[in-house]
Amino acid sequence: MSVKTIVRRVFTLVVMFLAYQIGEAFVLVPGIVSRGTTPVVYTAILFSAIFGGLIALLWRVYATNHQADQDPFIHRQPFDGKRALLMVGLIGALFAVQALSSLLISHQVASESQNQDLLLQYLAESPLAMTLIVVVGAPPVEELLFRGLLMQAVPHPEKKSWRWLAAGLSAIVFGLAHAGVSDPVNLLVYSAMGFVFASAYTLTGDLRYSIGLHMLNNFAALFLP
Template sequence: MSYIKRQGLRIGAFVLLLAVYLSDSILLELATKYANKNAALTDKYVGAMLIMAASVLVLYTWLYHRQLKQYNPRHFGHQAFNWHRITQLLLAFILMLAVQIAWSQLITHHLLPMPSNQSALDGEIQQLPLWNTVYGVLFAPVFEEYLFRGLFFNFFFSKNSLWSNLIGVFVSGLIFGYLHTMAFSVTTLFYASLGWVLAGTYLYFKDIRYSITLHFLNNLWAVV
């Protein structure tokens, strides 16, 4: 199989996996839409979202570990949590907080606009607080780390080389930022910078649980 055809199939597979995740998010949006209008319909959408979320988790986990069994030159796996690694993870979290604090200061001083998707998210949490919070804090970090870090690197930047790592981190963060804004803007850079920290964390610790934990802490901080 030619390189172009192989990459085309990988891109198609990645887009399909992304569509699956976005479809689950749409179910939550529909549940939120009817939260104050039709309780029965809201419950049905929430139930469908939970069933699909479980299916997405099984699919992502199976595919990710299947890919690592086939080709894993970076030796990704489970690295034991210890105080040294926990301290390093906390430093990465502080870095993410520093990015957010700096960005919020620029917004406060009217140098940058408020991210439109953040305003929309705040509104959704007010309409359906429990499930939007649960999804944003618990579900999204797992799905997005498997998709934008684990599966992304397995598909496109699996070689263990300096250039593969650097370009992979850059592109991973850029896609992550774009999909949070759905348009290239200065706000895309903000989300991309968070994506770069998460991608760097994944490659540094060689264990996707660390970037998931970091993503969880970041999202929890945002809603506390």
């Protein structure tokens, strides 16, 4: 992979991430302004149009890059006993990360992340829009961004060592996007979550597994105490 290709892919990733942020705002703002009284049908249509279009566009870019690379690693994996055991292990890893985060907060080693505080604030102000974004929209979009497009920007995907390097990089960028550099403890927590998602993708080559894990994690973060 040439330097020019890597730069182009990173630029595309940044543009798509900004589009994601703008799309989130367009879905959330009507509910916040109306204090949660926006009609359900309007919110559902707006969310479907914005996130449906964004996911379709991201998937097109991801598939185009995959075809250009002729990467034999990325493919669909059937859900068999082996994959089921893998998912159970990764779900356990996710809950271990969440438990560690709760322990650090309860012992005042860390505070609740700003990302989580904003999530709960927006959930109170615009519950339907925020639920749709967090549980349905964000997981596929973020997995296509941080696992799909970002890991495609790392050369030599056919080499196992480079795939794990890409996984580590995607985990760190995921942590930075959710916690920033000013909150090192939560940066580590979100990076650990990102590494679990990246591991699912690295071990299977199938984004559906990391998307499923991400949806489960976000559902738990939103609704479980």
